[in-house]
Amino acid sequence: MELYDGPLDVKEIFGRWLDEEAESNYGAYIPFVGTIRAEDDIEALSFDIYEPILQKWFDEWQEKAKALGAVVKMAHARGDVPVHTSSYVSAVFSPKRRVALELIDAFVEDFKANAPIWKYDVKNGKRIYAEDRSTPMDGSGLLA
Amino acid sequence: MIKVEFLGPIGKAPMEMEASTLADVATRLKEESELSAWLDKCAVALNDTMVNDLTTKLKDGDRVSILPPVCGG
Numbered sequence: 001m002e003l004y005d006g007p008l009d010v011k012e013i014f015g016r017w018l019d020e021e022a023e024s025n026y027g028a029y030i031p032f033v034g035t036i037r038a039e040d041d042i043e044a045l046s047f048d049i050y051e052p053i054l055q056k057w058f059d060e061w062q063e064k065a066k067a068l069g070a071v072v073k074m075a076h077a078r079g080d081v082p083v084h085t086s087s088y089v090s091a092v093f094s095p096k097r098r099v100a101l102e103l104i105d106a107f108v109e110d111f112k113a114n115a116p117i118w119k120y121d122v123k124n125g126k127r128i129y130a131e132d133r134s135t136p137m138d139g140s141g142l143l144a
Numbered sequence: 145m146i147k148v149e150f151l152g153p154i155g156k157a158p159m160e161m162e163a164s165t166l167a168d169v170a171t172r173l174k175e176e177s178e179l180s181a182w183l184d185k186c187a188v189a190l191n192d193t194m195v196n197d198l199t200t201k202l203k204d205g206d207r208v209s210i211l212p213p214v215c216g217g
Contacts, residue, residue: 034217048152050211052192076216088217108217117216118152129153134213137187139196143170143210144184 001058002075003049007085013075017091021071026093028100032108034088036081042121044080045087045130050116057115061107070094072107076115080122114138146206148173154182154212166190167198169208187211 002013014031021029036045058074065072074090081087090108094100113135120127146163150156156178163169166188173179188195189209190202202208 047216050151050209053189053194053209053211056192111216113214115214115216116151116211117214118212119215119217120153130215131153131213134215136185136213137194137211139194140187140213141184142166142188142196142198143173143186 001055001073003051003078004075005078007081008075008077008087008089010086010089013089014091017073017093021093024071024093026071026095028094028097029091030097030100030104031091032089032104033086035086036083038083040121040123042083042123043125044082044122046080046120046122046127047076047078047087048118048120049076049078053116061110065092065094065103065107068094068099068103070099070103072103074111076117145204146202146208148208148210150179150210152212152214154179154186154210163202165198165202166195166200166208169202170198173210182210182212185213 010033061072071093077087092100092103114137119130121130145160147158147160148169149158161172173183189211190200191207
């Protein structure tokens, strides 16, 4: 798992991951790129990350992937990420395509629901929590 | 004494309190008016492991994290 301050260098990351697994005999490599869209007059999105729990969440996914003979990788941005640049990339490598196609779907969806990352719109230089697009994590409301 | 920290957009300084279970923490946090809009949608971690049981026992030095709704990517 890789965390960066500011937008991701997508080509460098995907190229490096490709090199890392060049001799691993995986038949499928499925990358996912999340790009900041220009909408609602935002200049950028901004992200807070709680790394200790994100690392545990990611480690559990690595174990799930390993059980299927696959590998998951991800990188995410911290702080401000301007429109038309990338805040998130992930990828699955697997021996055959079916496992990778299903795993990238499950991995990215669970990422959206349970990775401890908070998103803010940046407008006129101000950070505004993207509450309406955020999802309570599994187990929310315990203390209410 | 345990420590409660509030992550992401909650924007509240950490609190220290005496608590023997998470239920004690819930009782104490409900007294904080600025948390009333948060608690029903926040998840909880104990020493960086997600927890889902109010009877979870706490010991001196434990760290409880309050995690508001997330949106990575």
